[in-house]
Structures are given as C-alpha cells and as structure tokens.
Amino acid sequence: GFQRSAHYSRPEEMVRFGKAIAETLERGGAVLIPVFAIGKSQEMLFNIHRFKQMGVIPANTPVYFGGLSAKVSLLYDRFAGSTRRHDHEFKLKEEIQTVPLPRKGKAPLVCSPGNIYVVSSGMMTENTLSNVMAEQVLPQEKNAILFVGYADPDSPAGLLKATPEGELVKMRPKGQPVRRKCTVDCFDFSGHATRDALVNYAVKLNPRQVVLVHGDPDAVEWMRHTLSAKMPDSTIVVPEPGRRYTFEP
Incomplete structure (x- = not known):
C-alpha cells in the first residue's frame, strides 16, 4: 500500500507541484505528467490552468x-450540467487551451522542450502515450516526469520511480534500456479519503450493517476493529469470497 506522511497537506503539495513544473520550464525542459484518464487528468488540467492564472508558470x-x-474529458463536459461539480459553468474544453497529440501513426510523437504533456496512462502501461514519450524524456537532465497518482510497483511507472538517477530503466519488456537522467518526482494527490475520514463518515451515517470489501487484510482488520469499537450496535461484516450473504433492510 501507500503510506502518507503525518505532515501531509494537499495545498502545500500543490505549491510544490507548481514549482516543479515552473523550474523545468525555466531550464528549457519538457514536463511529462502521466495521468489516469478519469478524474486525475481533468484535475491536473485544471491545476495547470490555475497555475497559469496565478503566474506560477507562463500563460x-x-x-x-x-x-x-x-x-x-469530452464526456466530462457533456454531463457537466447533470452531475454535482464545484463549478457548474466550467467547461474543460472551452476554458483550457490544450494541443491535441497526433493520432497513432499519423505523425511521430515528439516531446519538445518548453511543453507540458498531460497523457495517459498513469501507470505508464506499455503502448500508452506516457510510456512511449518517457523514452524521449528520460535521457535529458533538463526534463521532468512528475507522478501525480499511485503506481503499482511492478508497472513501468513503478519501475521508473524505483530507478535512481543515472541508472538504466526498461519501459517495455522488449524495448531498449534508457538512462534516467531527467528529474522524477512524485506528488500525493490521492483521490482517496484517509482511514480516519472513512471511520468518521461511517459513524455519522450510523448504519445497521457495514460491509468491508476493499483493502489489504491488515487494513480491513484495522477498520473492522475500529468500527466495532465505535459502533457497538452495528454489524461489521468482512465477507469471505464465494460465500453468499443476506442483509436485512
């Protein structure tokens, strides 16, 4: 799993993120931000838009x-009016200027200095844009790859995160190893609530039954123990795979 430091602050992490982008652009580098398609990419586009408005990076x-x-993102905008959003009027496509990348095979993908590339996949899976572009970004010191989400340790992104500066990394099993000379940094913009926030939420709802279905065994056991103590009148269920459960309404 993922451990967050006790001093974590999302606003401070955002400032650090803006600074990392600005410093890379100032030294004439390219910024590659691998993102998950749903949620994370739209959030990062919005953050970059805000950095431009605030003068953190050139407009x-x-x-x-x-x-x-x-x-x-096109679907996000299409359903903007029918879902709950902080800003109903905000349309990603209209408000945020982005440059489309060439379609596969139409033109070579070229990572040029002074640009920001917000591309999927977040874990840099083979054949995705972020994986293909990484091979161009990695060998140059002035570039940066900025991670904004979780990466499985066995994924190409996980392997890259674990590669020290100057060492070789293979982004594809059959590809050539590339020397990592660029900056690699990680930012915690997790979309997940903390365990304490989840407990508080459950206590507030005060349901008769709570079913714990997702998480490592230790985390599930912690949650079962904590909820049982705080909600003695509720039934806390950790379902076993393959077994059928019936819940009273």
Missing part, C-alpha cells in the same frame, strides 16, 4: 493532452 505554455484522458 502561453503549450499543454499537450492526449490518450484516453482526452476522450473522457
């Missing part, structure tokens, strides 16, 4: 956006 910095993320 004319091109933002290239592509992969599944771009397709999902």
